[in-house]
Amino acid sequence: MLGLNKQDTSLFLIVVAMTVLAPFFLNPFPSESSLALFNAGYPDLMQRFVIFGIFAIGFNILFGLTGYLSFGHAAFLGVGSYAAVWIFKLFTYNVIPAIVFSVIVAGAFALFIGYISLRRSGIYFSILTLAFAQMSFALAYSVLSNPNFNLTNGETGLQVYGDDLQIFHRENLPDFPHLFGLSMRANYELEIGSWLFNFSAGYYICAIIMIAAFYLAVRIFRSPFGTMLRAVKSNQTRMYYTGLNARPYTLAAFVVSGMYAGLAGGLMAAVDPLAGAERMQWTASGEVVLMTILGGTGTLIGPILGAGFIKYFENIFSKINDTILHGWFAFLPEGLENLMVAIVHPFIGKGWHLTLGILFMLVIIFLPGGLVEGGQRILNLLRRRNGQKSDADKSAQSTPAE
């Protein structure tokens, strides 16, 4: 289907089903129950899942295929956001031109940074990209925000004000980013029994774009171009002595992944029309590296899983506070209860990074292939239990990177 082989088609359909049905299965707990805290099915978080999914899918095209580890991809995310907000300010709140412009600007920016950074490989490449991203951050944070020339609005962040130009804005259109009149904030709530499900326009628009982005990534992975990118990772010497110039291949991959980051940045602005410099900071670049590795570098679905995993823990663990902990351990005698709360306390709320760090270490040590490898191991285990050993052998022999 759609020019994909059977295996990829089923993977694609899984991703489509996952994103379309996300409002249901991310809200498994009734809204009044004490476990409702673990529900992730609210628009804001679901949007973040798919937007960071796009970011990680794009990053994986560079890192997963060519092995070039960029530590500056957040720069493209930030540039995309600024580009989108400028379109909102000057022309219209319609998200289509904003997103298109984000992708173009991020692509051009990636071409420039990539052209210079790709003169080196390995750690030097990583450092160069990091340096560029930090320069971009500094530019956005202060340099490009002065009374004479205010491109980024510095610390406050770029946002849309009432007296902005907005040439194509009309009275009857929502005063918020919209898709031909459908506000990104529009939300339909469905109550079934004690469950409450949210269907947000913003989420579904982002989800459709992520599905398209995922489809494109699958096509790239399975194209001769994708094979060349894996060849770059595998052996550049052989590549050069086979009459192939690795530079334009890596640059193309860099620009494509920069455009994915720009797309993600544009969507971030579309669901919340604000662009701040902190979006370009190195921690944001590091986050997408973590997402990709955690999910499974070089696999198709891994980055989406990694992005979802990290964003889920970021939002859920940071919400848990001591009062909730006391509630959980209330069944214990008081001394023990306080002790348990004291033990768990550093890992929740603001300490969620600690939890993430431990989870990351566990995954890297026990599942070097990321969450995808975990899934494969479970599948193989189930297959073996069912006595279908021949199937498992077959899958072990088939090509990697699914």
Next chain:
Amino acid sequence: MGILEVKNVNKRFGGLQALGDVNLSVNERTVHAIIGPNGAGKSTLLNCLIGKLIPDTGSVMFDGQLVLGLKPYEINQMGISRVFQTPEIFGDLTVLENMMIPIFAKRDGSFRLHAFESTLNEGEIIDQAMVLLESLGMADKRTMQSASLSRGDKRRLEIGMCLAQEPRLLLLDEPTAGMARADTNNTIDLLKQIKDERDITITIIEHDMHVVFSLAERITVLAQGSPLVEDTPDNIKGHPKVREAYLGESA
């Protein structure tokens, strides 16, 4: 006028004169061996031919064109392929993919953005790759990751990848180094077959005299960075200067 003409090539590494006034002419459709004791400059010379090193002075002409200063991939696209001492293959890729890449390179040149085509639809390329794998006796290994091949098979694959580009000149850098006897003989047979079946010139650097004398039609002996003699294998065998270079003056 040979297909490969090396004229007055000099290469210095600091105080070491690695190559001194090397002149070499390789005739089309011959197997030309370059031999010499360790440190004679054989590998340096080879690296100068393929663009890995740039000679300090002198010129290298391939088929009447100057290759000096060109990038390795440009030299390769002119029709020179190289087999390395340790097989350089795409270890993470399958055997079939390894074989397809040089065919892509031949068809599409050094870069093409074919990002929206499907590799599975490249029937012609897959067929060509399979024919080559068949001729190497590796067709049944096509789905294997090439890093897990045996040393001998890696070498076969690498030679096959070079042939896939249909080069006019094939350079081999100690193709049987570190190989078991059986693998060495297989490689000799493969190279003989290539020589008989194809319109190709082969230049080989080798330590193993068994390999050299089984294949070469012409031999250049290199010693201390300069060509000592160039002659047919029969004449080289008993040449006093060659013995001296290999075994020292007392021999």
